[in-house]
Amino acid sequence: MNIAIIEDEALAAAKLMGYxxxxxxxxxxxxxxTSIKDVLDFFSQTIEVDLLFCDIELSDGQVFSALEQLDLPCPVIFTTSYNEFWTNAFQHQGIEYLLKPFSFKRFSQAVTNYQALFRTVLTHSDFSSTNFKQRIIIKQQGSNQVLNIENVYCFRAANGTILAGDDQGQFHILSETNLSELEAQLDPNVFFRVNRADIININSIIKFENYTKETLALYLKGFVDILITSKTRTANFRKWLEM
Structure with a gap:
């Protein structure tokens, strides 16, 4: 486990590290x-992080001003003394919201939920395909359409909506609204989140090429748009292709 902490209160940080x-x-x-600048500098590097614990009110402003500029490579458990920011938290890959002061029991509940969502303590080989989502029900003009996951070439998040692009190049609006939660239900041997907004199916890739020094341009079957990997995910994407 590689874990990062955003926290400007020394005592709170020490307690959290102990937990x-x-x-x-x-x-x-x-x-x-401890600051917005620290957050931006840290995530500008290619660093593997599995989980982020994140305070909201920092000495130089709210952490959201930094997170909005980043493509976080991991889910976030927010830790704060204020209960009015939970909506913003879940718009920035938040999976839990811990109100200070929180006990070890409450902390354990949060990380248990994280493990249930992302199965980080187990390797991909520990699961058969039956453990992952196999199909999606799409409601369309009073009827229901069944879309098999194997036929989805990409998932795209935009403006609070998630779209599933199928192998015919058509997009379908899903009832899900949290891309991180959807990602946790997909077979990681088949699907990979290449940036903040896009998850692709390995079978959809026609080719890829260098876009910048630290990113790649991906060409998918049946889609005009070229997807760009984020620099925090490019190295893991290359590893994923070779699995």
Whole structure:
């Protein structure tokens, strides 16, 4: 486990690090990021992070001003003394919202939910395809359409809506609204999240090429749009292709 913490209160950061080490003794925990500048500098590097614990009110402003500029490579558990920011939190890959002061029991509930969603303690080979979503029901003009997951070439998130692009190049509006939750239900041997807004099916790839030094341009079957990998995900994308 590689874990990052955004927290500007030293005592709160120390307590959280104690909880993390109690739950994951072998976790690699990066030094707490205490400002918006620290957050932007940290994620400008190619660093593997599995989980982010994130305070909201920092000394130089709200953390959302930094997160809006980033393509986070991981889900977020927010930790805060304020309960009015939960809507914003879940728009920035939030999967849990811990109100300070929180107990180890409440912390454990949050990380248990994380493990249930992302299965990070297990390898891909521990699961058969039956553990993952096999089909999607799409409501359309009073009727229901069944779309098999194997026929979905990409999922795209935009303006609070998730679209499924099928192998015919058509897009369907889904009832799901959280791309991270949907990602956790997909077979990771077949689907990969290439940037903040796009998940692709490995069978959809025609070719890819260098876009910048740290990103790739992806060409998918039946789609005009070229998808660009984020620099925080490019290295893992290359590894995924070779699995």
């Amino acid at each position: 993390i080490k109690r739950h994951w003794p072998d976790a690699n925990v990066y030094s707490p990021l």
